[in-house]
Amino acid sequence: MTAFLDVVIGGVFHAAVLFLVAAGLQLVFGVQKIVNLACGSFYALGAYFGISAVSWCLARGMPPAYFLPVLIVAGILVGLIGPFIEALLLTVYQRDEAFQLLLTFALVLMFQDVLRFFWGADPQQLGDLVMTYGRVKVGALQVPTYNLLVIAASVVIAAGLGAFLQKTRFGRILRATAENREMSLALGVNVRWVYASVFTLGTMLGTVGGALVVPTAAASLDMPVELVVEAFAVVVIGGLGSMRGALAGALVVGLLRAAAISWYSELEMLAIYLVVIGVLVLRPGGLFGRPLE
Amino acid sequence: MRIAAALVALAAVAVLPNVLSPYHVTLVLPALAYSIALLGFNLLFGYTGLLSFGHALFVAIGGYGAAVLSSKLGLRSFEAILALSAGASVAVAIPIGLLAVRYVKIFFGILTLAFGMLFHSFLFKFYDLTGGDTGIRVLRPSLLGRAYEDLDKTTWLVGPFYYYCVALLAILAFVMWRLVHSPFGLHLVATRENRRKAEYLGVRVRFFRLIAFSISAFYGAIGGAILAVNTGQADPELAYWTHSGELVFMTVLGGFGNFFGPVVGAFSFIFLKDQLVGLTQYWRFWLGAILILLVVLFPRGLSGLTERMWARLHRSTPS
Numbered sequence: 001m002t003a004f005l006d007v008v009i010g011g012v013f014h015a016a017v018l019f020l021v022a023a024g025l026q027l028v029f030g031v032q033k034i035v036n037l038a039c040g041s042f043y044a045l046g047a048y049f050g051i052s053a054v055s056w057c058l059a060r061g062m063p064p065a066y067f068l069p070v071l072i073v074a075g076i077l078v079g080l081i082g083p084f085i086e087a088l089l090l091t092v093y094q095r096d097e098a099f100q101l102l103l104t105f106a107l108v109l110m111f112q113d114v115l116r117f118f119w120g121a122d123p124q125q126l127g128d129l130v131m132t133y134g135r136v137k138v139g140a141l142q143v144p145t146y147n148l149l150v151i152a153a154s155v156v157i158a159a160g161l162g163a164f165l166q167k168t169r170f171g172r173i174l175r176a177t178a179e180n181r182e183m184s185l186a187l188g189v190n191v192r193w194v195y196a197s198v199f200t201l202g203t204m205l206g207t208v209g210g211a212l213v214v215p216t217a218a219a220s221l222d223m224p225v226e227l228v229v230e231a232f233a234v235v236v237i238g239g240l241g242s243m244r245g246a247l248a249g250a251l252v253v254g255l256l257r258a259a260a261i262s263w264y265s266e267l268e269m270l271a272i273y274l275v276v277i278g279v280l281v282l283r284p285g286g287l288f289g290r291p292l293e
Numbered sequence: 294m295r296i297a298a299a300l301v302a303l304a305a306v307a308v309l310p311n312v313l314s315p316y317h318v319t320l321v322l323p324a325l326a327y328s329i330a331l332l333g334f335n336l337l338f339g340y341t342g343l344l345s346f347g348h349a350l351f352v353a354i355g356g357y358g359a360a361v362l363s364s365k366l367g368l369r370s371f372e373a374i375l376a377l378s379a380g381a382s383v384a385v386a387i388p389i390g391l392l393a394v395r396y397v398k399i400f401f402g403i404l405t406l407a408f409g410m411l412f413h414s415f416l417f418k419f420y421d422l423t424g425g426d427t428g429i430r431v432l433r434p435s436l437l438g439r440a441y442e443d444l445d446k447t448t449w450l451v452g453p454f455y456y457y458c459v460a461l462l463a464i465l466a467f468v469m470w471r472l473v474h475s476p477f478g479l480h481l482v483a484t485r486e487n488r489r490k491a492e493y494l495g496v497r498v499r500f501f502r503l504i505a506f507s508i509s510a511f512y513g514a515i516g517g518a519i520l521a522v523n524t525g526q527a528d529p530e531l532a533y534w535t536h537s538g539e540l541v542f543m544t545v546l547g548g549f550g551n552f553f554g555p556v557v558g559a560f561s562f563i564f565l566k567d568q569l570v571g572l573t574q575y576w577r578f579w580l581g582a583i584l585i586l587l588v589v590l591f592p593r594g595l596s597g598l599t600e601r602m603w604a605r606l607h608r609s610t611p612s
Binding site for chain 2: 035037088091092095097098099101102103105106107108109110112113114116117225228229232233236240265266267268269270273274276277280281284
């Protein structure tokens with residue numbers, strides 16, 4: 001029972017972070033029709049920047065307990081690189097997907113060295129800050145409160161994102177543009193502005209995700225390329241372009257991975273790819289996606 | 294005209310060991326290996342219009358095939374190694390292809406990426422079978438039955454092995470040339486240009502895609518086996534998705550619209566990377582920057598650029 005609970009909590013925590021990155025990926029794919037390989041790089045950027053921001057604040061006498069808000073603000077701030085990168089993507093919107101993928105692949109290569117330049121090749125860590133929030137007893141388990149806070153933050157963001165997309169005027173414009181770009185243009189929607197804001201929002205989801213995970217795991221240069229495949233698995237399982245799909249996919253991948261790690265660690269990523277292939281074979285559109293062709 | 298140019302290029306590659314230092318010749322070897330792999334890749338990408346983002350899978354099968362056969366099973370004949378690795382690669386490609394060719398565009402890319410990563414995590418995690426992250430050593434194979442035991446490693450690589458690979462590239466390029474200019478190749482282009490129309494005309498689209506996929510897997514494995522013999526090691530990085538990305542990078546660098554584009558791409562990528570690595574530790578950044586320039590300004594790659602300059606040259610000099 002305890003082992004099971006451990007897997008569930010670990011899995012949901014991982015899912016909470018994955019969801020943020022995958023939601024960014026979905027948003028950008030849904031509206032701009034671009035699969036962004038660089039989403040993992042944004043995640044890593046958020047992680048590294050988060051570490052620097054917290055260390056900077058701590059050095060200026062900030063009480064350790066404030067590190068969570070600092071991380072979130074740091075994630076949002078560094079997400080402001082979004083519009084600049086979107087300006088680059090402008091050149092490939094109407095082009096073949098191969099070029100879109102290659103352009104974001106180029107960004108992955110470049111970010112790898114940008115991270116190395118600013119933070120060096122060694123993995124970076126945030127020390128023991130997680131414990132400043134103490135632990136909570138769940139059954140027979142001692143779970144760091146921080147992990148539960150991250151899960152809560154992710155749920156709040158998910159709900160906020162849902163409400164934003166469904167209820168607000170801008171959310172409706174956004175969905176309309178995703179549905180039919182030409183028609184939105186004809187109706188006077190400023191598509192340039194929509195694209196720039198969607199991409200920035202997507203970037204921020206990734207950077208905030210990275211910033212939130214960093215107190216529990218080291219930031220390393222392998223982070224971006226490793227996360228991309230997980231985020232890909234999430235969106236394929238859930239269905240490309242679907243927010244609910246991102247949520248379901250993140251839970252599947254998070255739980256599966258936690259289960260595999262604790263019971264049969266050889267299967268860690270293997271199990272995820274098998275599920276991805278299974279989903280693509282049986283339900284090509286993903287759990288919540290539209291059927292293809 | 295093109296054939297003449299190809300022959301001249303081939304002759305140039307053949308005399309390289311007499312001109313270049315052994316170090317640079319060992320750089321040409323991976324370029325030859327990638328040329329072979331990319332000729333196959335471009336049958337899929339350039340001619341059939343399917344972008345695989347997991348093609349490193351087949352390169353890795355070739356590499357591990359050479360490793361397992363030479364150091365675990367004691368098979369030393371390189372011809373047998375090539376045949377068996379390429380055969381294994383095709384055997385893997387057929388079931389994957391049966392699934393993947395139902396899709397095009399991004400879904401084809403993601404599905405192939407998933408299969409590539411599946412193989413990577415198998416190689417990485419099943420330490421007892423695959424040697425984990427260190428991989429498996431590749432022993433020096435015999436070429437056409439000759440072991441060349443009197444030569445040291447570098448002399449062997451830049452000597453017999455080099456010429457062997459040049460010959461292999463020439464043969465495989467010739468076969469590929471015949472393939473893409475045969476009715477089969479035209480079928481592939483037709484399915485790329487207009488799938489529906491091709492179907493109405495009776496082209497079995499999925500069947501043709503599957504064949505193209507299998508042939509590209511065959512070429513990929515041969516390239517992979519050469520790569521692994523050259524480095525003396527097969528490791529999981531061969532199957533990682535960034536390696537697949539590099540394959541696409543090389544093809545676009547050379548230009549996928551031209552038959553020889555991938556070969557141009559392989560050679561220029563290897564030498565570009567070698568130069569950048571020598572100049573700066575931040576070579577990935579510049580590689581990425583070059584890729585962006587390429588995508589934005591010269592999507593037809595180096596071969597497209599030369600074609601355009603050639604055309605302009607002919608227009609400006611009236612004859």
